[in-house]
Amino acid sequence: MPELPEVETVRRGLQDHVVGRTVETVRVLHPRAVRRQPAGPAEFETALGGRSLDSARRRGKYLWLSVGEDALLAHLGMSGQLLVGEPDRPLSPHVRIRFTFADGGPDLRFTDQRTFGHMCMVRDGAELPAPIAHIAPDPFEAAYDPAALALRLRARHTGVKRALLDQSLISGVGNIYADEALWRARLHWARPTETLKGPEVSRLLTAVREVLGEALAVGGTSFDDLYVNVNGESGYFERSLAVYGRENLPCPRCGTPIRRDAFMNRSSYTCPRCQPRPRRPRL
Numbered sequence: 637m638p639e640l641p642e643v644e645t646v647r648r649g650l651q652d653h654v655v656g657r658t659v660e661t662v663r664v665l666h667p668r669a670v671r672r673q674p675a676g677p678a679e680f681e682t683a684l685g686g687r688s689l690d691s692a693r694r695r696g697k698y699l700w701l702s703v704g705e706d707a708l709l710a711h712l713g714m715s716g717q718l719l720v721g722e723p724d725r726p727l728s729p730h731v732r733i734r735f736t737f738a739d740g741g742p743d744l745r746f747t748d749q750r751t752f753g754h755m756c757m758v759r760d761g762a763e764l765p766a767p768i769a770h771i772a773p774d775p776f777e778a779a780y781d782p783a784a785l786a787l788r789l790r791a792r793h794t795g796v797k798r799a800l801l802d803q804s805l806i807s808g809v810g811n812i813y814a815d816e817a818l819w820r821a822r823l824h825w826a827r828p829t830e831t832l833k834g835p836e837v838s839r840l841l842t843a844v845r846e847v848l849g850e851a852l853a854v855g856g857t858s859f860d861d862l863y864v865n866v867n868g869e870s871g872y873f874e875r876s877l878a879v880y881g882r883e884n885l886p887c888p889r890c891g892t893p894i895r896r897d898a899f900m901n902r903s904s905y906t907c908p909r910c911q912p913r914p915r916r917p918r919l
């Protein structure tokens with residue numbers, strides 16, 4: 637599933653390849669891709685024709701293109717991709733929406749094998765689309781306030797990893813980056829948030845920003861001309877992972893075998909020595 641660094645890579649690609657261009661036609665090839673559009677595919681197709689795409693923005697894992705006062709909002713789901721390429725290339729069976737441009741140049745295709753992703757037009761959403769207004773800023777937005785976040789985090793009564801994944805507290809941190817940040821901050825995922833000390837929270841928030849920033853830097857280099865890509869995996873950052881997906885392999889810091897625990901239908905990876913389990917874990 638794409639996480640913040642991958643989505644940011646896509647945003648930069650959109651900024652480079654489609655912003656400043658005027659949409660000519662929009663064709664919805666699968667209605668599920670616009671299931672959040674109130675009046676359905678026809679409304680989505682007509683709302684954009686002849687309009688210019690002004691900027692590409694992001695909050696957490698949501699992307700939007702501002703179109704005048706309105707927004708074209710996208711969520712990539714599990715397998716969504718936004719691909720830019722020559723308009724005459726073959727149409728793959730997983731293309732859900734196709735946008736052509738008035739300049740006759742490269743087109744934009746929303747491709748989504750598993751159809752969990754979606755797009756919709758949001759009226760007056762250019763600054764912040766209403767459907768995502770409840771999502772907290774991510775660490776790369778100007779509105780992100782680590783001091784306020786630290787207070788809110790410690791006021792919760794939950795496990796620290798659950799708090800990191802709570803998009804109303806901080807957005808853009810998925811399972812992989814949560815595990816990596818917790819390892820760097822030497823905190824166990826089940827640590828109750830109300831027991832975290834000030835310096836532990838600062839260490840954690842610094843680690844979150846570092847992990848996401850490093851992944852972002854690597855994601856940027858995999859970016860190909862005319863190709864706006866999300867591969868649904870952790871991409872090139874994979875080789876830098878310390879704990880995620882590394883059950884029984886040695887901790888890069890102390891050599892202890894990494895442990896995997898079940899967590900919310902997924903997994904949590906920790907070093908049992910660097911990240912001691914709390915006496916009263918919140919699972």
Ligand SMILES: [Zn+2]
Pocket residue numbers: 887888889890891892907908909910911
């Ligand atoms: Zn260790």
